[in-house]
Amino acid sequence: MNDAPLILDDEFDGTGLDTDVWNTCHWWDNGGCTIATNDELEWYVPGQVRLADGTLLLTAEQRQVVGAEGRTFPYVSGMVSTGPPRYGAEPKVAFTYGTVEVRFRAPIGAGLWPAIWMLPANQESKPEIDIFEAVGQRPGQATIYFHPDPELNLTASHTLVELPPGQDIADTHTVRLQWSPGRLDFFFDGKKAWEVTGDRVPDEPMYLVMNLAVGGEFGGQPDQSVFPATFEIDYARIWSGGAA
Template structure:
């Protein structure tokens, strides 16, 4: 989902660290990553509504909604499209007109959640940010041309790079798992690497998407199995980053929805977990 320091843990993250210290022995552990891990963030979406201490429902440029014009996306993200029921987070795309930036009319609405911050919150740090760790998300993505589900990381600096795309699935080619890493090289030139992995139809079942980010490597996993790694150490980000999950509609990459694309369509999330190494 491309957009054109030392660790400082905010108060909520400190409390999460303390509350989940027992997770080293008794709590959830990564299904993929080896080693000793400390759970620093978890949401299983069991409550009646989204926990706004953990999540916001737009990019940091939120002004009564938001979109990503850099990708020429067709949706306007709205908080109403982010709901919870039956222990699941639902990011729902609808064929629905909405007034957005500069009085533009968008033909679709959809949902996004991030552990970042809203425009009005910019003096404060992101809700949850981290440098290095392991991210795990259990999710079910929707089918249909023009639907673009993603899990990704952006830097605390609010710049567009580095960006780590943990998962991207296009609804009309849903047997392909797409992963990318966008960064600046030593000369501050924009660079990108990526890999497409052919799979079974990812829209047919639930899957666990995960990523280990260390100082010397980034590893991508599907259902606990490694599918790609990046080991060019000088290019690996050491910046604090925050997490995003979203369902885009259209854009230069996904293309416009077709007549057969079903609306509403929902991107379902069972849980989100983030760990950091606790092995000394």
């Protein structure tokens, strides 16, 4: 490691979530939240986020709730974000350039959509850096996605990470993003998995999101037998500035 400042180092050892660092919804929190544009089926609520045995647990379960605008959601789930807690607020932890590292175990089962990703601190939806996402019906595969700023008129790009035989996303894995001017380097279990370079690389403050979505455009039709399902996160670290 070099002298890059460690601005977030959460091993989730306490009895409760550090609310100085984390929110349990996106900034459009309205007694809960979701991402309606993805046709997701979950409504995120704080009760689906807990700490146990040094692990952050984001749990999805089949329970019907009424969310924003009177819409009924068939599932509740958990998420955390270091972004703004509400519209117009400052993010809790945001940075421009640096390193993100997260160790986790993701749940398996159709319709489950765990993700570790980054969004702009200015509350725009793009650019978006997806350090890890997967769907439970393809347990031997992880996806890394990059959605550039719409003003660049560039399409999103991605790569697939095929896990070694005998491994799946439910095993313990570590993802790492090293973000520097004009460069994104992605690592999966210590091995370089992908890179994005050039002017499309963001140069603005961004924040971290970790969530377990259900259904939607990427997640697909849920298998009701897999619930409850939990996304387990051992730690999350962010070094600001130079590579850690």
